[in-house]
Amino acid sequence: MSGVIFDRIAIIGFGLIGSSLARAVKAHGLARVIVACDRDEAARATISRLALADEVTGDPATAARDADLVVIAAPLGAYADIAKQIAPALKPGAVVSDVGSVKGPVVRDLPGLLPKTVHLVPGHPIAGTENSGPASGFETLFEGRWFIMTPPLDANAEAVRKVGELWAGCGSLIEIMDASHHDKVLGITSHLPHLIAYTIVGTAADLEDDAQSEVIKFSASGFRDFTRIAASDPTMWRDVFLNNREAVLEMLQRFNEDLTALQRAIRVGDGEALFDLFTRTREIRRRIIDAHQA
Numbered sequence: 520m521s522g523v524i525f526d527r528i529a530i531i532g533f534g535l536i537g538s539s540l541a542r543a544v545k546a547h548g549l550a551r552v553i554v555a556c557d558r559d560e561a562a563r564a565t566i567s568r569l570a571l572a573d574e575v576t577g578d579p580a581t582a583a584r585d586a587d588l589v590v591i592a593a594p595l596g597a598y599a600d601i602a603k604q605i606a607p608a609l610k611p612g613a614v615v616s617d618v619g620s621v622k623g624p625v626v627r628d629l630p631g632l633l634p635k636t637v638h639l640v641p642g643h644p645i646a647g648t649e650n651s652g653p654a655s656g657f658e659t660l661f662e663g664r665w666f667i668m669t670p671p672l673d674a675n676a677e678a679v680r681k682v683g684e685l686w687a688g689c690g691s692l693i694e695i696m697d698a699s700h701h702d703k704v705l706g707i708t709s710h711l712p713h714l715i716a717y718t719i720v721g722t723a724a725d726l727e728d729d730a731q732s733e734v735i736k737f738s739a740s741g742f743r744d745f746t747r748i749a750a751s752d753p754t755m756w757r758d759v760f761l762n763n764r765e766a767v768l769e770m771l772q773r774f775n776e777d778l779t780a781l782q783r784a785i786r787v788g789d790g791e792a793l794f795d796l797f798t799r800t801r802e803i804r805r806r807i808i809d810a811h812q813a
Contacts, residue, residue, distance in 0.1 A: 522548065523548065523550060524550065525549070525614075525685065527551065527552040527554065527586050527588075528552070529556060529589045529590070530556065531557075531582055531590065531592060531601055533557040533562055533566055533571070533592070534651045534653070534656075534752065534755075535647060535655045535752075536646075537555075537592030537653075538566070539658065540656075541555065541572055541656070542571065544685070544689065545571075545658075549688045549689070550588075552573045552574070553572045553573050553574075554572060554574045554582045555572035555574070555576070555653075556581075557575075557577065557653070559577075560577070562653050563575050563577060565653045565654050566653050571656075578604075579601050579605050583605035583613075584610075585610060587612075587613060588616065588681075588682070589613060589614070589615045589616070590616050591618070592617070592618045594754045594755045594757075595624070595755075595758035596757070596758040596762075598617070598625065599628065599632060602615075602629055603632055609634055609636075611636035611637070612636065612637070613638070614639075615633060615637055615639050616641060616642050617642065618642060619641070621705070621759055621763040626669060630671065638675040638678035639670070640668060640674055641669045641670065641698070642666055642668045642682060643666070643667045643669070643701065643705070644661055644666045645665040645666070645709075646664040648660075649748065649750040649751050651751075651752045651755075659690065661691045664812075665691065665693075665694055666689075666691035666694070667694045667701055668683060668693065668694070668695045668696075669697065669698040669701050702763050702766045703766045706763060710763055710766070710770070711767065712748065716746075719749075720746055720749040721749075
């Protein structure tokens with residue numbers, strides 16, 4: 520069991536990531552007190568029933584009061600409102616972090632909403648499932664997965680160290696990078712695949728009723744994988760695309776160019792081009808498996 524890193528941790532938003540973090544922190548003894556905050560009454564009841572936190576509240580300011588670390592685990596669109604609510608309650612020296620999939624707006628906007636006496640250390644765990652809600656979390660979600668920190672240039676070094684130590688204690692691999700670089704990388708590895716999955720499943724949903732039933736009945740593994748991705752939380756992904764629009768649009772343009780080249784290869788019967796593409800993409804899959812990220 521690891522030692523206590525933060526005496527009192529408040530987690531605002533208790534979906535898959537927030538509840539998994541609470542489970543991992545509790546399992547590894549990384550905090551003395553865990554405070555759960557969720558605006559949904561049913562979610563709070565589930566948190567209490569499962570004993571996921573020492574204290575439960577629906578008020579962000581109450582959760583943040585006296586906390587050594589506040590982790591915002593709500594959708595990106597709620598960040599500004601949450602920051603405004605917790606700002607008066609934060610004690611000097613407190614650390615504020617998050618788990619959002621887009622970091623540029625966090626680094627840009629949150630410092631102006633928080634007191635100068637607190638330390639901002641944004642982060643993003645590269646882990647998840649299509650499930651949501653406090654009952655969907657599990658303590659091993661972050662084991663062997665990357666946690667990317669994107670601290671501002673003037674971030675407090677001790678705060679950065681402690682946030683990294685907390686996530687390492689949960690089993691994560693730690694990486695530090697610039698926020699804009701993070702958003703571009705995730706634009707291709709996460710955001711674009713989700714956009715494609717939503718589109719493909721949406722196309723299937725628009726088919727005539729009889730054809731749609733056939734699609735569901737005879738779903739092969741490829742389509743099933745797309746439906747798993749497309750089942751992800753709609754509020755979270757709406758906010759991701761709105762907050763990372765530049766990187767997503769850039770990657771979407773590159774994808775469209777590659778798709779056009781693929782269309783031409785199929786149309787003219789260029790088997791060599793198809794074989795070369797499929798060989799290169801197969802190698803990427805092998806490298807992901809070798810990196811234990813499959």
